[in-house]
Amino acid sequence: MHKDETHQHMHSYGIFILVWLGLLTLTGLTVAVAGINFGALTIATALTIAAIKSYLVLSIFMHLRIEQKVFRIFLVVALFFFIISIVLLFSDYSFK
Numbered sequence: 814m815h816k817d818e819t820h821q822h823m824h825s826y827g828i829f830i831l832v833w834l835g836l837l838t839l840t841g842l843t844v845a846v847a848g849i850n851f852g853a854l855t856i857a858t859a860l861t862i863a864a865i866k867s868y869l870v871l872s873i874f875m876h877l878r879i880e881q882k883v884f885r886i887f888l889v890v891a892l893f894f895f896i897i898s899i900v901l902l903f904s905d906y907s908f909k
Contacts, residue, residue: 824873832873839866860899 843862851858871877877885 823876828873832869836866836869856903 839862843859846855846858846862849855871888877888
């Protein structure tokens with residue numbers, strides 16, 4: 814990547830502050846959800862909030878949007894195997 818391409822895609826401090834505030838809000842929401850009994854949806858809700866927070870960190874703070882395509886493919890493959898592991902874990906847990 815050239816210097817000019819990276820500089821064009823950099824975010825302003827305002828965006829970083831807004832994302833940080835969003836992450837704080839989502840963390841507070843995670844804590845609030847942990848105290849509420851949604852039954853089977855409690856874990857799904859917490860994982861959904863965690864996925865949103867992960868997306869924000871990866872795309873904004875780690876600048877994933879401006880990375881090369883190969884790096885994004887590796888990330889998708891890793892996420893695919895992580896999701897398979899989670900599905901297998903919860904399917905095993907549900908039969909106990």
